[in-house]
Structure formats: C-alpha cells, structure tokens
Amino acid sequence: MPVTSTVNGVDLDRLSATIDAVKADPALARFQFRARNHWIDGGHNRTTIKGFYGAGQEDATRTQPFTVDTDEPPVLLGQNRAPNAGEYVLHALAACLAGTIVYHAAARGIALDGLECTIQGDLDLHGFLGLDGNVRPGYEQIQVTIKAAGDFDDHQLAELASLTRYSPVRDIVSNPVPVAIDVTRA
C-alpha cells in the first residue's frame, strides 16, 4: 500500500482531525438530519432534503435541495415512478453498511478495491393491510451479502465484517428507535 493520507477515498488527516475535534468538544458530535415530504397522488410522494445541524452549526454547504420520489409498483396500486419506501430502507441500509466499512477500513489502513452489497427483505402484506394483528407491517427479516475485494488477509476480512457494528442504519433497523408522530390539521 502506498504511503498516502487518502485510503478508500477517505482523507485520513481530516478523519483524524474530526475525531480529535469530537474528543476535545463532545458537543460537536451532535447531529440532526431532516427531510420534508409532500404527497402528490396515491402512492406517489416527494421528499426534499437539504439542511442539517452538525459539528456545532447549521450546514450551509448545500445550495440546492435533493429531491427523492417514492411510488409503488402496479401490484401495489402505483405506477412505478420510483422505488417504494420499503425499498428505500434496503437502499439506506446497504449504503450505510458500505460507507461504514469504507471509512472504518480506511482508518485501519485496509485498502479496498471494491465493495458490492446485495440486500433483500421479506414481508407479509397481511400486516400493512391490517388483516392479521399478529403479522408485523415491516420486514420480518433482512439478509445482506457483502463482497469485498482488496489486498487484505483473512483476519482483516473478519475485521471488515465486524465494522458493520458501527453502522447507524444497521442500528436503526436492528434496534428500536423512539418515533414520535404528531398529526394535525394543515
């Protein structure tokens, strides 16, 4: 591995500086992410994502919001304009596992040549439809297969697998998160 301050596209000097800054001032670790969704028609709705708070301030680097659409396939009465919400959960989990492995591997000097993640989630529509109170609306189980390429030994491969414990979305899906929902008249 060449001597460089960048591994896996992650700037190690900046990563170290971030860790040092958080150690010096724990309040810098507080983040709040946000999104805003508006319904369009049927299963079609649109989310905009822009501002967030983190590292002690409101972020000002995003000049334009990101726009993300959701729809359902025809079998779920939509028109396939976009993925559905359950598919976005799988996307978020896969993306988070990838990012978590890439960053933490970089911090440990493990250089990756590639990382592919396939993911699937099983659910029973009886839950969503309210037809059986014993069936949960969400996924009953999720399976992830990650294939990593690079010049690492078996010990490091096992280390890559263990790094997924730091994944925020793995934690969110695997463990309960308190969700407060307030519904009011517009």
Added chain:
Amino acid sequence: MPVTSTVNGVDLDRLSATIDAVKADPALARFQFRARNHWIDGGHNRTTIKGFYGAGQEDATRTQPFTVDTDEPPVLLGQNRAPNAGEYVLHALAACLAGTIVYHAAARGIALDGLECTIQGDLDLHGFLGLDGNVRPGYEQIQVTIKAAGDFDDHQLAELASLTRYSPVRDIVSNPVPVAIDVTRA
C-alpha cells in the same frame, strides 16, 4: 364526497380486489424487496433497485432499474453528491407514513386535499466513530410532524393519526428487525 371508485388517487376497486385475493390465498401476501449497492469512492456509493417478488410471482413491470446515489456532506468527508444514508431513512419513514395514511384513508372514504410531513432525527457521532460504547450509532429519537388537509372532522383526524400503525417503515424503525450480514471475499 362524490361517488367514485378513486379516493386520494387510490383505486378502491383494485384495493378491494387485492384484499379479497389475499384473504382467498394468504400466500399472495408474501413480498420480497431487493436492492444492490456498489461502492464508488469514499462516502459515495450507488444502489440499483428493480426486481421484487410479490403476489405470487416475480415482478416484470419495471423495464429499467431505479438508481439512487448516496454521499456525505463535506463535514462528514463527502462532497454532497447525494443525501446520506441516515437522511434516506428519514425519507423512507416520511414517505411510508404518507403512503400508509393515504391508502388507509382512501379505504375508509376519507378524502385528503394535502399531506405534508416533516421529520428530524438526532444522533451522536460518538457511536459511529466508536468513541463511546454507550452511545448508539443510529438515531436516538425521531420526530415527525404531519399536517393533513381535507374535509374531515376531528374524529377522522384522530383516525388518520392512528393509521400510522400500519406503516411498514414505522414498524421497521420502531421495532427490532433481524438483520443477517454475510461478508465474503469477492
């Protein structure tokens, strides 16, 4: 409310037919959604979403895959090419709450003129960075505010709020989902 088979953009005849079909053959309620992610560089990765199984067969209605990118903002060592994974979780939850309310309201004859959902999630980076084993990597709490517009009374407004219990992503985030992760050499 006019007599129509479509409420909130949801075809009630097809919704009833779906429910009747599931009642007649419970196996039709089995769905498996899927995604595939490949890492590009640093915090930048890309998910493709296309096939799924549901209603007794592999879906064949999507001719092209959906592509969804993820990145981090500069403060998290990315380049703002796309939302990050934690933001996609908020998006998925907001989109799912919207879709769930819209479909179930339609089934109950509650016509909506609009539905806006704002959502925020708080996390402490000590968890992701591995600096404090007592801090979870994911969101400590999520807050959702939904504003509904339409010609409904207060009783129906309360009913709209209760419909969120059918949301698959609310269940996934609020309750534990078993996640199996297999990491192998490419």
